[in-house]
Amino acid sequence: MSTVTATPNHQPSWLPSGSAPALRAAPGWFMELQDKAELDYQQLGLPGVRDEQWRYTSLRALKSAELTFATGPLNEAQLPDSDLPRLVFVNGCFNALQSDLAGLPEGLLCTNLANALEHHADRLEKVLGTTLPDAAHGFQLLNSAYCRDGYVLFVEQGTIIDTPIEVIFQNDAGVASHCRNLVVADANSQCTIIERHSSTQPENSHDVYLSNCLTEVVAGQGAHVDHYKLQSESTEAFHLGGIFIDQANSAHVTSHNIGLSGKLLRNDVIARLNGSGSHIEMNGLVLGSDQEHMDNHTEVVHAVPNCTSDEFYKTVLDDHSRSVFRGRIIVAQDAQQTNADQQNNNLLLSPDAEADTKPQLEIYADDVKCSHGATVGQLEQKSLFYLQSRGINLEAARALLTFAFANEVVERIKVDSIKQELTQLIAGELMNDIEGVL
Amino acid sequence: MLKVQDLHVSVFGTPILKGLSLEVNPGEVHAIMGPNGSGKSTLSNVIAGRDGYEVTSGSIEYIGKDLTELEADERACEGIFLAFQYPVEIPGVSNMAMLKAAVNSMRKYRGEDEMSAAEFLQLIKKKAELVQMKQEFLKRSVNEGFSGGEKKRNEILQMAMLEPTLALLDETDSGLDIDALKVVADGVNALRSPERSMVVVTHYQRLLDYIVPDHVHVLANGQIVKSGDKSLALELEERGYGWIEDEVSGLQEAS
Numbered sequence: 001m002s003t004v005t006a007t008p009n010h011q012p013s014w015l016p017s018g019s020a021p022a023l024r025a026a027p028g029w030f031m032e033l034q035d036k037a038e039l040d041y042q043q044l045g046l047p048g049v050r051d052e053q054w055r056y057t058s059l060r061a062l063k064s065a066e067l068t069f070a071t072g073p074l075n076e077a078q079l080p081d082s083d084l085p086r087l088v089f090v091n092g093c094f095n096a097l098q099s100d101l102a103g104l105p106e107g108l109l110c111t112n113l114a115n116a117l118e119h120h121a122d123r124l125e126k127v128l129g130t131t132l133p134d135a136a137h138g139f140q141l142l143n144s145a146y147c148r149d150g151y152v153l154f155v156e157q158g159t160i161i162d163t164p165i166e167v168i169f170q171n172d173a174g175v176a177s178h179c180r181n182l183v184v185a186d187a188n189s190q191c192t193i194i195e196r197h198s199s200t201q202p203e204n205s206h207d208v209y210l211s212n213c214l215t216e217v218v219a220g221q222g223a224h225v226d227h228y229k230l231q232s233e234s235t236e237a238f239h240l241g242g243i244f245i246d247q248a249n250s251a252h253v254t255s256h257n258i259g260l261s262g263k264l265l266r267n268d269v270i271a272r273l274n275g276s277g278s279h280i281e282m283n284g285l286v287l288g289s290d291q292e293h294m295d296n297h298t299e300v301v302h303a304v305p306n307c308t309s310d311e312f313y314k315t316v317l318d319d320h321s322r323s324v325f326r327g328r329i330i331v332a333q334d335a336q337q338t339n340a341d342q343q344n345n346n347l348l349l350s351p352d353a354e355a356d357t358k359p360q361l362e363i364y365a366d367d368v369k370c371s372h373g374a375t376v377g378q379l380e381q382k383s384l385f386y387l388q389s390r391g392i393n394l395e396a397a398r399a400l401l402t403f404a405f406a407n408e409v410v411e412r413i414k415v416d417s418i419k420q421e422l423t424q425l426i427a428g429e430l431m432n433d434i435e436g437v438l
Numbered sequence: 439m440l441k442v443q444d445l446h447v448s449v450f451g452t453p454i455l456k457g458l459s460l461e462v463n464p465g466e467v468h469a470i471m472g473p474n475g476s477g478k479s480t481l482s483n484v485i486a487g488r489d490g491y492e493v494t495s496g497s498i499e500y501i502g503k504d505l506t507e508l509e510a511d512e513r514a515c516e517g518i519f520l521a522f523q524y525p526v527e528i529p530g531v532s533n534m535a536m537l538k539a540a541v542n543s544m545r546k547y548r549g550e551d552e553m554s555a556a557e558f559l560q561l562i563k564k565k566a567e568l569v570q571m572k573q574e575f576l577k578r579s580v581n582e583g584f585s586g587g588e589k590k591r592n593e594i595l596q597m598a599m600l601e602p603t604l605a606l607l608d609e610t611d612s613g614l615d616i617d618a619l620k621v622v623a624d625g626v627n628a629l630r631s632p633e634r635s636m637v638v639v640t641h642y643q644r645l646l647d648y649i650v651p652d653h654v655h656v657l658a659n660g661q662i663v664k665s666g667d668k669s670l671a672l673e674l675e676e677r678g679y680g681w682i683e684d685e686v687s688g689l690q691e692a693s
């Protein structure tokens with residue numbers, strides 16, 4: 001007989017000692033929310049390999065990392081070369097000087113969470129935290145307990161924001177930050193958000209930090225929300241992320257979740273289709289190399305009839321990198337006429353890379369169309385030879401074929417600059433001047 | 439230009455070429471004919487540098503270089519082009535993208551600057567006209583969903599773009615309708631020059647009416663068993679391969 005001994009819950013160094021420094025002018029309900037999450041966390045602790053959803057994901061390095069709870073920006077963020085309206089967060093705190101919201105139309109509130117808690121608390125109270133999963137895991141609880149800032153976007157009924165809003169999240173070495181973001185798109189409004197996550201020192205790609213960053217999206221009737229999340233974290237950084245989406249009737253949400261670098265990236269992407277006629281598109285691209293580990297746990301809940309979901313995740317792994325994809329689709333008993341599709345394709349560029357893929361379909365209705373497919377493969381020898389026989393060297397041939405694989409997801413991106421950025425990243429110069437020349 | 443001597447090649451361990459010799463001089467066109475499975479594609483592939491095609495003995499020399507020392511892409515950069523018997527479909531990579539990568543890769547190999555987008559575009563348009571290929575094919579993924587004939591025509595387009603010194607055409611005529619055969623042959627003939635050599639693998643004499651060879655060889659059972667001029671092709675058309683096989687076994691018995 002073997003006995004299982006529970007190891008005492010090890011507390012990482014990067015939790016705030018005592019209780020977190022209070023936010024200035026935070027309303028009582030918010031303090032209660034944080035206190036409750038802190039208590040829940042103390043009960044639950046961080047996940048471990050015994051938890052089914054963390055089985056393939058080692059947190060050992062993160063748990064023992066020497067990090068401190070972030071209380072303010074130290075370095076400035078390094079801004080990308082774009083002139084989009086933007087909000088900037090360094091070490092989990094708003095950097096007003098680097099933010100610029102000029103050019104946004106009327107009919108919206110775009111600000112940071114700390115400010116919104118001070119001046120728009122009643123609008124927040126109705127929604128903040130409502131999209132989180134009931135059984136939140138330890139990192140999500142930590143985020144609820146210790147978040148101090150993040151972006152907040154309320155788009156009023158019928159307001160259409162043409163230009164994407166860019167949100168920059170950067171962290172210094174040695175920091176643990178917990179941002180909480182909220183997007184509320186009222187009926188028939190439209191918006192596009194681009195989140196960019198990285199280190200404050202992109203030239204030093206070995207900074208160790210934790211970014212535990214959650215985004216809530218509440219899409220009202222007929223609203224259109226396009227959400228992009230680009231993660232180019234330092235190769236020693238930990239990114240624990242969540243995107244939680246609630247959709248009303250005919251709401252149309254697209255999530256593009258793009259993991260480019262990081263020691264450990266894990267995202268939980270959950271969409272609840274609560275209103276008839278709503279549609280979620282979940283696109284994902286993971287490019288892993290070296291020892292990187294990139295996980296995506298997705299969940300689509302078809303709660304009502306006549307909704308559609310279209311999920312398309314692709315993974316490219318080189319060297320010793322690993323990935324986990326879990327795709328859960330739940331079709332509730334009365335969610336008839338559901339149409340759900342899920343595809344996860346994995347390309348292994350190295351014999352030492354490993355991709356785990358796990359579709360989970362739970363269908364309780366009978367009149368539904370559900371399809372899913374998962375593949376793990378390598379580049380085809382005959383294609384490589386064909387390209388080489390045209391004088392293309394092996395490295396370029398691999399890049400071309402890898403681009404071809406990833407491009408099906410890249411093609412779904414509606415913001416041209418991001419499309420170009422990714423094309424350049426994957427194919428280098430190979431695809432320059434190709435498009436639109438004929 | 440190309441000197442193959444007593445070449446023995448195994449494909450994934452199976453001996454296929456068993457002492458093949460062939461010499462091609464600059465400007466010459468050689469036709470290789472022979473029964474199915476005799477090793478014609480094996481010869482083309484081993485010259486182009488395909489993995490898994492192992493030279494167990496003998497040599498392949500091209501412009502004075504030992505070819506077996508070079509990777510497939512280096513051979514292409516040195517001027518060898520293989521028009522595949524079965525062109526490969528590459529979903530997601532457009533013809534344009536592949537050819538641009540190919541052209542620039544070869545330029546880099548020769549120490550030249552990349553071709554500008556405008557220059558490339560002009561060139562590919564001109565070459566597409568040469569093989570009468572509609573421009574929409576340039577944007578499509580390489581060979582994906584192309585008909586058999588379109589694939590063969592696409593091989594010739596690529597050859598026209600890359601302007602090889604030694605072109606190996608492996609059954610480029612099979613699957614072509616009569617008009618397409620003329621177009622392809624015209625494309626090939628347009629490239630004929632005193633510096634450029636071609637090895638044309640075919641089953642049909644008809645192609646050789648358009649691309650007139652200097653030499654015709656019969657490859658059987660991994661060896662060149664008979665060589666002659668273009669009249670040999672006519673004879674083969676009439677009599678098949680049986681008589682040569684008889685001749686060869688007669689010779690073997692006599693020796």
Ligand SMILES: Nc1ncnc2c1ncn2[C@@H]1O[C@H](COP(=O)(O)OP(=O)(O)OP(=O)(O)O)[C@@H](O)[C@H]1O
Pocket residue numbers: 449450452454472473474475476477478479480481523
């Ligand atoms: N990968 C392989 N493994 C084992 N045998 C092979 C392999 N590739 C080719 N062969 C064999 O080698 C022989 C020669 O094949 P090859 O393709 O060179 O013939 P070919 O002369 O081009 O024929 P065809 O006229 O039908 O195109 C055939 O018997 C074939 O089955």
Ligand SMILES: [Mg+2]
Pocket residue numbers: 478479480523608609
């Ligand atoms: Mg053949």
